Amino acid sequence: xxxxxxxxxxxxxxxxxxxxxxxxxxxxxxxxxxxxxxxxxxxxxxxxxxxxxxxxxxxxxxxxxxxxxxxxxxxxxxxxxxxxxxxxxxxxxxxxxxxxxxxxxxxxxxxxxxxxxxxxxxxxxxxxxxxxxxxxxxxxxxxxxxxxxxxxxxxxxxxxxxxxxxxxxxxxxxxxxxxxxxxxxxxxxxxxxxxxxxxxxxxxxxxxxxxxxxxxxxxxxxxxxxxxxxxxxxxxxxxxxxxxxxxxxxxxxxxxxxxxxxxxxxxxxxxxxxxxxxxxxxxxxxxxxxxxxxxxxxxxxxxxxxxxxxxxxxxxxxxxxxxxxxxxxxxxxxxxxxxxxxxxxxxxx
Ligand code: SAM
Numbered sequence: 001x002x003x004x005x006x007x008x009x010x011x012x013x014x015x016x017x018x019x020x021x022x023x024x025x026x027x028x029x030x031x032x033x034x035x036x037x038x039x040x041x042x043x044x045x046x047x048x049x050x051x052x053x054x055x056x057x058x059x060x061x062x063x064x065x066x067x068x069x070x071x072x073x074x075x076x077x078x079x080x081x082x083x084x085x086x087x088x089x090x091x092x093x094x095x096x097x098x099x100x101x102x103x104x105x106x107x108x109x110x111x112x113x114x115x116x117x118x119x120x121x122x123x124x125x126x127x128x129x130x131x132x133x134x135x136x137x138x139x140x141x142x143x144x145x146x147x148x149x150x151x152x153x154x155x156x157x158x159x160x161x162x163x164x165x166x167x168x169x170x171x172x173x174x175x176x177x178x179x180x181x182x183x184x185x186x187x188x189x190x191x192x193x194x195x196x197x198x199x200x201x202x203x204x205x206x207x208x209x210x211x212x213x214x215x216x217x218x219x220x221x222x223x224x225x226x227x228x229x230x231x232x233x234x235x236x237x238x239x240x241x242x243x244x245x246x247x248x249x250x251x252x253x254x255x256x257x258x259x260x261x262x263x264x265x266x267x268x269x270x271x272x273x274x275x276x277x278x279x280x281x282x283x284x285x286x287x288x289x290x291x292x293x294x295x296x297x298x299x300x301x302x303x304x305x306x307x308x309x310x311x312x313x314x315x316x317x318x319x320x321x322x323x324x325x326x327x328x329x330x331x332x333x334x335x336x337x338x339x340x341x342x343x344x345x346x347x348x349x
Contacts, residue, residue: 001030008260009037013220019213026253035252038259038288045264046290048334051341053102053135053268054095054296054319057305058083062108064139065174066162068204070235070306071108077237081301082112085121091296092125096132098322099338103129104158104293106137113138115145119152126153133340135197140181143188150192157189158197160228163204164218165211172204186222195343197226197266202254203246204232212254220261225343226291227258227265230272233308248277252287259288264344266291275312282332291341294319 004022008014014022022030059082060071071078083091092103103125107113113121118138125134135156136149146157161182163169169179189196200215201207219227231246251273258267268291269284277283281292295302295313302313316325326336 001025001027002033005030005034005037005260008257009041012261012263014216014261016213016217019216020209022257023209023212023253026250028249031249031253031256034256034260035287038256039286041263042259042288042290045344049290049337049339049341050285050329050334051102051266051291051339052100052322052325052336053104053291053293053341054091054098054100055104055106055293056083056088056091056095057106057295057297057301058088059107059110059113060305061110061112063111064109064177066177067172067174068201068232068235068238068240070237070308072238075237078306079304081304082107082110083298083301085124087298088121089124089128091298092129092132095296095319096129098319100296100319101131101338101340102133102135102156103296104135104137106158109139115148119148122149122152122154131340133342140177140185143192146185146189146192146194150194154194156195156197156225158199158226158228159185159189160197160199160201161186161215161218162200163207163211164214168206168211171206183218186224190222190224190347193347195225195345196222197228198222198224199226199228201232201246202229202251203244205240205243207232216257216261219258223262223345225266225345226268227262228268228270229254229258230270231276233272233275233310235306235308245276248273248280248283251276252283255284255287255289262345266341266343268293271295271312271317272308274317275308275310281316282328285329285334286332292325292336294322294325
C-alpha cells in the first residue's frame, strides 16, 4: 500500500481501481506513513499556519429533506430559529475582535433569506469589515443567484457534493435532489470566480470504498480551493438513527489522501471530527488539515443547529474558546494565525 501512497504523492492522482484498493486496505501502519507524507506536503505550502474561520449558523429552517440531516424539513421535533441581520452583524463584530477575518454564513435552505436579503446582508458585512472574506454555505441556488451574491461581495462558497455516485446520492436524499445538479452548482460557482469548497461525509449509510474512490476522482476534476470532510454522525430524528457513525480512522485517512491529491487545498479539521473524538481536530491537523472553524453563533442557538447528535460547540469548538484552541495547536507545533487565509489554488482549471 505504501507504493500507492508514493505514487499518489508523485502524480497527485490514482486510477479508480488503485483508490479503491488503497481505501479498502488502509491500516494503521499505512496511515502513519500517509500522515507523515501529508504533513510534509502541507508544510511545504502552508508552513505551520492554521487558518481560522468563524462559523455563523444563521438559520436552521430548511426546505430540503436530506435523510441524514437533523434540520431537514420533515423533522418536527426541533425548535427552528433564524438570526436577524443585526444578530449576524454582532456575531461578525465579536468574531472580528477575537481575530477572525473570514465569516462563514451557513444555514438551511431558508426561503425567508431571499436573494435580495442575502445581497443586502453581504454588502453590509463587507462595508463594516472590508478586510474580511465572506463564505456562504446555503446550498443549491441558481447560477444567477450565485452571481448576485458574488457581485454583492461574497468571496467563497462551500457546497459539499456529499457523494458523487448517483445511486448512493439517491439513498441519502429525496428524489427532488440530484447528484448531477449539486455537481453542476459546484462548477458554476468556480466559473463565477468563487473560492469554492466541496466535500463529503465519511462513513455515510451505504458508503463503499468504490463510492469514496469516485469522490476522489470527482474532487480531482473539480480541483476545489477547499475540501470539507467529516464523519457521518447519526441524528436521533432521522431514518439513519441506528446507523454507525463514520470512524475517526477513516476520516483521518481520507484527509491524508486529500492532502496528497490536492496539495494546496484548504482542508478543515471539522466540528464533526471533533465530535466523534475529543482529540479529533488535533489529529486532523496531524493528518494534513490546516483550517478550523470555531463557532460564532450565539450560544443559545448552537444546539438548535443540530445536524447530528452530541454536536460539540463549546470549549475549543467555540469562537470564545479561541485561546484554548491556540494553545492546543501550539502543543502540536502549529500556530493559529490572523489572516484571511486565501487558498493557493487558482481558478483556472
Ligand atoms: N444547506 C447547506 C447545504 O446543503 O450545503 C449548508 C448546511 S448543511 C446542514 C451542511 C453540511 O452538514 C452538509 O453538507 C452535510 O455534509 C453535513 N451534515 C448534515 N447532516 C450530517 C450528519 N448527520 N452527520 C455529519 N454531517 C452532516
